[in-house]
Amino acid sequence: MIKLDLHIHSYASKYKEGRGIVDASTIENVNVLLQKLNEYDVALFSITDHNRFWPELYEKLDELIASGQYPQVHGLLAGVEFDVQIDPEMSKCHIITVFDAQNNKENYQKIYDAIEQHKLEDKDAYYSKRDYEDLLREIGLDVILIACQRNSLDRHNGHHNSLSETTMEPQKLLMAGYINALEFQRPNVEGILRDNLKKVPVQVGLITGSDCHEWAAYPNHDARRGNPEFVHPRANILPTFKGLLMAVTSPETRINQQENRNREYVQYIQLGDKTIPLTNGLIAIIGENGSGKSSLLKILQGKTSESFVKKIRDKNSITYSETDGSKRLYIEQGQIVDKFGKGSLFPPDNFLPVDHSEFRAAYTSFSKGILDCIKKKIKTREAYKQLEVESLEYNELIHSASYYINLLVDSDYAEIDNVHEQYDKDLHNLLETFFRMRSDNYYVNFQNELNQIIELLGKIYGAVHEASDAKVVERLVKNHIVSAQIEYDQKVKEAATSQQLDQRDYLEKRKAFISKIVNAARKNSEDTHFPDSPRVIHGCSINPRHGFSFNSEAKYNDRDVIDDFLGKMFTSDYKTFEALQTIETYDALKNAIYRCTSIEQIDRQFEHNLDSFLDEMCKTTDYIVDTSQRNETLGNTLGELSLAYFKYMTEHETERCIFLIDQPEDHISNNNISQKLLRYFNSIRTKKQIIMVTHNPLLVVNQDVDQVLFVRKNGDKINVVSGCLEYEDEDINILDLIAKNMDGGKDSIEKRLKVYGKENRLDNAAI
Numbered sequence: 001m002i003k004l005d006l007h008i009h010s011y012a013s014k015y016k017e018g019r020g021i022v023d024a025s026t027i028e029n030v031n032v033l034l035q036k037l038n039e040y041d042v043a044l045f046s047i048t049d050h051n052r053f054w055p056e057l058y059e060k061l062d063e064l065i066a067s068g069q070y071p072q073v074h075g076l077l078a079g080v081e082f083d084v085q086i087d088p089e090m091s092k093c094h095i096i097t098v099f100d101a102q103n104n105k106e107n108y109q110k111i112y113d114a115i116e117q118h119k120l121e122d123k124d125a126y127y128s129k130r131d132y133e134d135l136l137r138e139i140g141l142d143v144i145l146i147a148c149q150r151n152s153l154d155r156h157n158g159h160h161n162s163l164s165e166t167t168m169e170p171q172k173l174l175m176a177g178y179i180n181a182l183e184f185q186r187p188n189v190e191g192i193l194r195d196n197l198k199k200v201p202v203q204v205g206l207i208t209g210s211d212c213h214e215w216a217a218y219p220n221h222d223a224r225r226g227n228p229e230f231v232h233p234r235a236n237i238l239p240t241f242k243g244l245l246m247a248v249t250s251p252e253t254r255i256n257q258q259e260n261r262n263r264e265y266v267q268y269i270q271l272g273d274k275t276i277p278l279t280n281g282l283i284a285i286i287g288e289n290g291s292g293k294s295s296l297l298k299i300l301q302g303k304t305s306e307s308f309v310k311k312i313r314d315k316n317s318i319t320y321s322e323t324d325g326s327k328r329l330y331i332e333q334g335q336i337v338d339k340f341g342k343g344s345l346f347p348p349d350n351f352l353p354v355d356h357s358e359f360r361a362a363y364t365s366f367s368k369g370i371l372d373c374i375k376k377k378i379k380t381r382e383a384y385k386q387l388e389v390e391s392l393e394y395n396e397l398i399h400s401a402s403y404y405i406n407l408l409v410d411s412d413y414a415e416i417d418n419v420h421e422q423y424d425k426d427l428h429n430l431l432e433t434f435f436r437m438r439s440d441n442y443y444v445n446f447q448n449e450l451n452q453i454i455e456l457l458g459k460i461y462g463a464v465h466e467a468s469d470a471k472v473v474e475r476l477v478k479n480h481i482v483s484a485q486i487e488y489d490q491k492v493k494e495a496a497t498s499q500q501l502d503q504r505d506y507l508e509k510r511k512a513f514i515s516k517i518v519n520a521a522r523k524n525s526e527d528t529h530f531p532d533s534p535r536v537i538h539g540c541s542i543n544p545r546h547g548f549s550f551n552s553e554a555k556y557n558d559r560d561v562i563d564d565f566l567g568k569m570f571t572s573d574y575k576t577f578e579a580l581q582t583i584e585t586y587d588a589l590k591n592a593i594y595r596c597t598s599i600e601q602i603d604r605q606f607e608h609n610l611d612s613f614l615d616e617m618c619k620t621t622d623y624i625v626d627t628s629q630r631n632e633t634l635g636n637t638l639g640e641l642s643l644a645y646f647k648y649m650t651e652h653e654t655e656r657c658i659f660l661i662d663q664p665e666d667h668i669s670n671n672n673i674s675q676k677l678l679r680y681f682n683s684i685r686t687k688k689q690i691i692m693v694t695h696n697p698l699l700v701v702n703q704d705v706d707q708v709l710f711v712r713k714n715g716d717k718i719n720v721v722s723g724c725l726e727y728e729d730e731d732i733n734i735l736d737l738i739a740k741n742m743d744g745g746k747d748s749i750e751k752r753l754k755v756y757g758k759e760n761r762l763d764n765a766a767i
Contacts, residue, residue: 001259002043002239003232005219006079006096006146007183007209008033010057012049016123021213021222027060029215034061036218038070042232044239046079048096048209051120051127053080055108062103075239076103078111083126086167090156092126093166094148096183096209099141100241107141114138142241144248146207147173149182151189153196171200180248181205186229205251207233236706242726249752250704258686262657265689266300267321269709269720276722279707282681283691284700286742287711292718293693294333294662296711300691301330301660315716323658329649333662333693336642345645346624350550352541356618359556362534363565363617367610369531371603374583377528381584383519392513395506400499416475420468427461530577533562539618546652548644549625556617568613569606570594639667643676650680657688665696673698697748700738701725710737 009017010025025033037045047057061076078101085092101107118135120126127135136143150160153170163170163179173179174197182204184190190206197204210230214222219230236254237243247254260280269276285293295309299318302325304310312318339345431454437443438450493501539554555561566575574580574592583589586599596605624644625633646664653659664681665673673696681690681703694700700708704725710732712719723734739746 001234001236001257002074003041003234004044004207004239004244005037005042005210005212005232006044006046006048006077006098006207006244007081007211008045008047008215008218009049009081009211009213010047010054012047012052012054012057013213015052015121016050017213025213025215027057030057030060030064033215033218034064034070034073036215038072040219040232041072043072044075044077044235044237044244045073046077046096046098048079048081048098050081051083051115053078053108053111053115055105055112058101058103058108059105075243077101077241077244078108080111080115082132083120083161084129084132084166085126086129086163086173088128090167091159091165092161093163094161095132095163095179096146096148097136098144098146098241098244099139100143101141102241110139110141142245144180144241144244145178146181146183146205146248147179149184149189149193150186152192171196174200174204175202177202179204181207181251183207183209185211187231203249203251205248205255207255238724238726240726242728245753246704246724246726253682253685253704260686260689262686262688264323264327264657266323266658266691269296269300270317270319271718271720272317274720276709276720278689278691280689281706282685282703283689283707283709284703284705285691285693285709285711286695286700286738287713288741291711291713293711296709296718296720297330297660297662297691297693298332301328303330303332311716312718316718327656328658328660329653329656330660331662331664333666336645336666337638340638340641343622345641346550346648350543350545351552351622352543352550354539354541354552354554354618354620356539356554356614359534359537359539359554359617360614362537363614364610366531366534367565367569367606370580371606373528373530374580374589378584378586378589380528383516386516390513390516392510398503398506398510400503416471416478418468418471418475420464420471424461424465424468427457427464431457431461530580533560536560544627546648547626547628548648549627550622551625552620552622554618554620561617564617565613568594568616569609637667639669639672642667643672646677647680650684659684659688659690659692661690661692663694664692665694665699670696670698674702678703695742697738697742697745700742701745701748701752708734708738710734710741 009022011022014022047054047061058076058078064070065073065076078099080097080099082095082097083092084095099107099111101111114135117138118127118131147163147170148161149164149170150162151158151164153164155162156164156168158165163173163182167173170179182193184193184206185208193206208230210219210227210232211221212218212227214220217223219232220227234256235243235247236257237247262280265280266278268278285296287293292312295312296318298304298306298309299313300320304313336345434450434454434457438447438454443450489504492504496504536558537556539557541552543550563575566577570580570592571594574583580592583592586602590596590599590602593602593606594609596602623633624641626644626647642664649659664677668677678698681699684690685706692699699705707722707724709720709722712721721732721737723732725734725738727734728736735749739749742748
């Protein structure tokens with residue numbers, strides 16, 4: 001992370017400045033500037049004079065920087081602050097134009113000669129947009145354009161030389177890539193611009209510049225005009241033109257980012273005598289298939305049990321700086337697929353069990369009610385059928401005198417139906433629940449309300465309980481009477497005469513005959529209507545955790561499942577309530593119940609079918625909702641759940657600070673990589689060390705990794721070269737390696753690095 005300043009003036013700006021503030025900013029005094037830059041740790045800077053370029057000054061600065069006298073100062077970029085009018089009839093703006101002159105005298109001369117040919121003499125003069133573009137074409141060097149912006153992009157009047165004061169649509173220039181970055185002065189303006197740029201679908205760098213004119217007063221404007229709010233911009237780059245280009249094309253990862261807070265990371269890899277330092281950030285391992293990338297990752301995890309990995313380690317004498325194994329999270333290739341297949345991609349306790357008790361109780365009661373109604377109807381029909389064959393012949397014995405009293409008690413005399421019993425139990429349980437709530441401190445603020453509920457419910461319970469008790473007493477009394485009658489009849493039979501026994505037998509037949517008539521009449525009056533279908537029941541558990549909602553949903557959740565119930569319980573001819581109402585015999589009931597083969601099986605098979613239905617409906621499906629994306633439900637595809645896994649891991653893995661990931665792009669579309677996966681990894685790049693093997697250039701170029709390890713293999717030997725994206729020397733060029741060795745690498749680089757000098761760049765931007 002280096003400091004930079006791309007807005008410093010020299011004596012070459014004299015024609016626009018008064019009061020002698022640049023008089024001492026000359027070649028003879030460059031040591032004054034370099035001493036100040038060294039003092040403030042400014043590693044990269046540019047002299048950007050007003051519409052002027054001073055090649056001799058640049059040559060002198062290059063010489064002194066190369067001497068090493070100022071160890072904190074590493075790079076100088078050629079630049080000019082041009083006055084440009086973008087839209088006719090509007091004011092001008094300042095555009096700091098940084099050239100890729102490569103510290104070459106010939107390139108310096110190109111810039112100087114072109115400006116001299118089209119030099120502005122009047123201090124208020126400016127270039128038109130076309131003249132400015134023609135001038136840049138004439139110079140022929142790649143450039144980075146940084147426009148001055150001193151206020152909101154929506155403000156179009158004033159005297160600040162801002163981009164928004166020379167065009168009504170500055171956002172269009174930013175979206176076209178015509179302007180690469182904006183320079184602001186005051187900290188509050190940065191906040192305003194960040195808000196403005198939310199509407200612009202491209203990344204725009206925001207930087208500050210000292211605008212220093214008097215070098216001895218650096219970083220102030222001059223000795224009389226201070227710059228107390230100025231803070232040097234920082235960038236995670238090499239101090240080169242390409243480094244600056246990387247910063248302005250990926251400001252969210254390069255400009256003014258925080259230092260990595262992680263203190264536990266792999267600091268180096270040792271291959272024999274070669275030490276490869278590793279950055280504490282985002283590292284991509286790239287190379288051809290079979291080059292040993294995955295093996296290298298396994299070695300860093302300490303996973304060397306496989307013979308080919310052990311062979312590569314031993315043949316190349318690979319070691320690495322020791323780290324706590326518990327701090328590493330290793331995701332090998334295929335591991336996500338394996339976990340996905342086993343349903344273990346996320347911790348199982350994230351999905352809470354669904355409470356099915358209400359659903360089971362409702363359909364158990366409903367099914368019992370249906371079966372009871374059918375059986376009642378069958379019994380009613382049987383009672384009437386019995387009456388068709390029953391007869392009783394009158395016998396005079398009924399009037400014969402008898403020494404014994406004939407007690408005629410119906411056989412079902414003691415069978416009392418207590419309709420109050422279940423309601424009595426339900427009300428008792430409700431009261432017990434409210435008593436527990438009243439004693440729970442959680443409800444301390446609701447004591448009055450609970451007392452009122454208990455009082456009202458107690459009155460209802462008292463009346464129902466009294467009625468239920470009366471039935472219990474009635475059943476006991478009648479049972480005693482029946483018991484006494486049976487004992488009395490036994491004694492009578494032992495002492496009665498034959499005629500008396502015949503008389504008693506006739507009276508028993510008469511009683512049974514009357515009982516059958518009464519029974520048929522009673523059953524005919526009973527309600528045989530089917531119970532109402534259960535209401536739709538909610539069956540879903542929801543567990544919000546870490547920006548997701550882990551949901552487990554039963555098949556019956558918020559659904560009318562009556563058709564499912566009928567289909568599971570009954571055969572095809574009886575899958576409607578109308579058909580079930582026609583059942584009048586046990587044989588028909590047997591045929592109606594699914595898989596029932598005998599009348600004796602009816603109850604058992606009916607219960608079995610009910611259990612099957614309940615088990616089927618209570619099966620659950622787990623799914624995840626991304627609550628940060630408008631409650632978007634993630635599908636069950638491998639790609640979608642892989643994305644969810646990476647988001648979950650990057651946001652909520654707190655213990656482990658070294659991530660080793662082999663091909664995170666597997667099964668994820670390029671669109672989701674660009675829109676989501678890059679964002680997930682960027683969110684933790686200053687908190688953890690991420691080392692990933694990848695074949696996807698999006699995860700290297702667009703991700704803007706901090707370091708690239710390029711792996712080559714020659715037999716059993718591997719060679720690794722490394723550097724940041726912009727690194728190049730006489731032997732290697734990292735971007736060139738990416739372009740040549742990754743499918744789509746060249747396209748990814750070209751899309752990101754739009755610079756002047758590329759075909760049609762100016763014309764497209766102008767459109």
